[in-house]
Amino acid sequence: MHRQPYVAIAFAFSLFVASPSARAQGATPPVRLDTLRNPEIQTMVARLDLEKYKATIKGLTRFGDRRQGTARNRAAVDWIESQLKSYGCTNTERVIYTYTTPQRSGGRGGDSTGRAGRGGAGGDTTGRGGRGGGRSDWAQGGARYRGMRTRTGVNTDSLKQTDPKLRALNAEPATDGERQEVFCTKVGTTHPEEMYIIGGHMDGHGWGEAANDDGSGTALVMELARIFSSPDVQTERSIRFALWNNEETGTNGARAYVAQRQALQGKENPPGSGKYPEPKWLGMIQHDIMLFDHGMPRPDGTMSPDQRPEADVNIEFAMTSKFSEGAQKLAWAVATANDKYATDYPAQVGQHMTNTDSGPFQDLVPAISLREDERGRDIGAGWDPQWHQVTDLFATYNDKDFRLGLNAVQTTLGAVATLTGATLKK
Secondary structure (H helix, E strand, O other), X not given: OOOOOOOOHHHHHHHOOOOHHHHHHOOOOOOOHHHOOOHHHHHHHHOOOHHHHHHHHHHHHOOOOOOOOOHHHHHHHHHHHHHHHHHXXXXXXXXXXXEOOOOOOOOOOOOOOOOOOOEEEOOOOOOOOOEEEOOOHHHHHHOOOOOOOOOOOOOOOHHXXXXXXXXXXXXXXXXOEEEEEEEEEEOOOOEEEEEEEEEEEOOOOOOOOOHHHHHHHHHHHHHHXXXXXXXXXXXXXXXXXXEEOOOOOOOHHHHHHHHHHHHHOOOOXXXXXXXXXXXXXXXXXXXXXOOOOOOOOOOOOOOOOOOOOOOOEEEEEEOOOOOHHHHHHHHHHHHHHHHHHOOOOOEEEEOEOOOOOXXXXXXXXXXXXXXXXXXXXXXXXXXOOOOOOOOOXXXXXXXXXHHHHHXXXXXXXXXXXXHOOOEEOO
8 A cells, every 4th residue: 555644755854854765855965874873872772672572562461451440450550660660760650540431422531530431632631622432533533544444343252352361361340440550750951841751551451462552552661761761871851651541441541641730840849949740741752552564454354464565653643733733843753763763664654643642632732643553544444453352462463563563662762862862971
């Protein structure tokens, strides 16, 4: 399938440095890519490792599908926090909120405590919001799909899970009540009052292991926390590594974070201390479903067992958001980092971001998401047969799939290191 960028390459050139492919099309002679890379950032990227990334995903699958409101979800939150601390990101904190299952689905989304419906993109300063909702949101934002489609949905049949141990692990149903999610922060050296938020959601459902949705994105954020928490890495600006809960119920964990912490941005506490519990948000980068890019379904509904030759890292922004211009710039900054630092897969920028934890931020700050395929156009049309199914297992994916996810880690690391002025101590 031929895929064109949604934004002119010329615009990307005006924002940062044109990609090698864009420069090759113009009058300017091509510039060797290795002359554009920052050697210190390249060293940080080289510290990423496929086996470590896989091991973190595998560790998350020990807790089954990590459905919100269950003991397995709470155990996964504890495990994530312990891992972050082991990396040196020891200033962990938790957002605590209450979730109540809505009486009906719809577009309202939730309140300041995190209670919510199945809202989609959007959200206001109180946590209310969400245009759209439910499984039909694959066309959210105006994305048009052409080609084969298959039905999508959430598996609720426990008997479809043939592994009795996994079926037993996932058997506890969700109950309403308190929810928690964990984050930690790399504090900037010269501008601790400014921050980029890097997110992925740790909850899943469907009676599988939620290895891809969203173990792959959670592990990505944790790998970034590991690299940036190295003793010899310093950044001018702060970075927050957030592992959201309740994404599958309508991005409620992210909405609770916004409701509780938006008003605290840039305020010293205590005054004059130079400490900023909630630095000013400069941008939000979400990671949700990173591994499976095997193309569209065949006419009979089956999928190719092999990764498609055109596999790439999808970077999305919402063209309808209040911060669409800034989000577009952020998306191209990340795409430029992919050109410089990703080892195997290119990036593709699209404008129809929807149905993930960047939604509650998109009208408050430039926000983007990274995916395996476009959420609105591709995943929602059946390109990922594991999506919310019993087959979303660690064993389902091969090393090419995991390497696609690793390239997303490389891409975001390169971008965030550039944006925050990361350097290595001598």
